[in-house]
């Protein structure tokens with residue numbers, strides 16, 4: 001999977017060579033889960049799994065986009081955007097809502113979106129918590145920027161992708177995934193303050209490997225459960241406003257206050273908000289640990305994060321718990337936890353580099369005998385964000 005296969009797929013489908021190829025990566029998140037939409041701190045990294053688009057301007061006013069993985073084209077123009085329909089009146093396939101959503105968001109911002117011929121393919125597994133949809137959005141943002149002749153910064157493109165997801169696709173996500181896909185840096189994690197949108201990169205210690213372990217259980221009802229979690233946070237802010245009048249998000253609650261404040265909340269909201277406040281505390285703590293190369297302590301924070309996502313935020317599932325528990329018992333594992341929204345998908349593991357291959361093998365065996373499922377486990381590298389190739 002690379003730019004050569006994107007080029008040859010394009011030639012197969014359209015009979016000529018593409019003008020450009022764009023690559024936009026998926027991401028893992030090391031710490032700071034379910035806090036981006038609470039104005040908290042997150043610590044993701046873009047990874048070496050990505051969506052590739054080969055594209056050219058179309059000679060017609062219709063865009064034809066072929067999803068190689070679905071072996072299916074979608075043909076659309078500006079007229080059918082809001083109704084989510086193709087030029088022949090049939091509904092757009094669901095995968096096409098990401099490019100058309102992005103097109104909608106760009107046009108809302110007054111940016112040109114010339115019609116294109118395009119193929120896209122991806123080796124970011126879908127629904128696995130590695131942000132395959134954000135990688136599709138960020139790839140198309142760059143493709144349209146190239147064809148449209150305008151320039152927006154990676155962060156601005158990320159915000160447009162988030163708008164597409166929130167208002168067109170209907171998932172009320174935060175900014176983390178699009179940000180990581182747009183702004184990723186090789187061998188670095190990115191520390192983002194989701195309130196100010198300021199960020200800096202932190203080098204990942206050379207002695208460790210990032211291991212992604214896919215449970216192969218795909219998320220179900222994700223957008224429903226995800227949006228519920230977000231609503232719970234907003235409801236909590238409204239309740240707490242009686243005590244903390246100027247408050248606008250859970251990120252403003254101090255660690256020392258959460259125990260007292262939680263006592264006045266319904267039990268479910270108390271659990272959710274405790275996770276958010278403590279998780280932001282963990283990311284705060286993690287910066288100096290990562291800078292000092294203290295992977296031991298950093299890994300402990302990852303382990304604590306998993307417990308919190310399992311017991312307080314309640315977004316784990318038994319297969320994710322099994323994958324994490326087995327990993328934590330293996331040689332060389334500093335930390336393991338579910339990554340992304342949860343409800344299925346992948347774990348992220350911080351593993352001593354010299355033990356990484358053995359870790360992958362043992363984790364696969366352990367998970368298989370525990371669950372009867374064949375996991376996909378791979379060592380990944382932190383990579384650059386969306387780029388034209």
Ligand code: GLA
Nearest residue numbers: 033034173174175176340341
């Ligand atoms: C999904 C969302 C992100 C973030 C994570 C949980 O990946 O798209 O905005 O909320 O879940 O941390």
